[in-house]
Amino acid sequence: MWPQGATNGMTVAGGNGGGSDPKQLSLPRAVSVDRHKNVYVLDTFNNRIQKWTPGALRGITIIGNDGPGSRSNQLNSPFGMRFDS
Template sequence: MFQPAGVIVDQMGNIYVSNERSHQIKRWSPGAIEGTTIVGENAGGGGPAQFRFPRDLSFDRQSNLYVTDINND
């Protein structure tokens, strides 16, 4: 089940959504019908590029994407 937690739009109009249930971050390009997983797996984890209930999203001045999650030890 899709449960969005955080949503942010970059300067090019791409929409980024954190999905708590799939532990992934997806990107929708302008006009896209389906999002593309850019990071995360379909199961939560504590390793590199893994999330456990990702929440908020933010960009810095260099357009790096930052993600917070609530349960990643």
């Protein structure tokens, strides 16, 4: 995140090496930020979307993380996402 007027950016999601722990990401491909400054990251190799609230040290899985598949709670190598506010 790079707040307006800042001279340094800050890591708001990940930054703890690649992996599957809630504080890690593996091939993040897409990012979205909502009006509350929650950051949503499409975590491709973990087949999940993680939500990072402002100041959080760990992401919250909002979909996926049950392995790849086609059930309603699974993703299979996702490469894009869209949110409607």
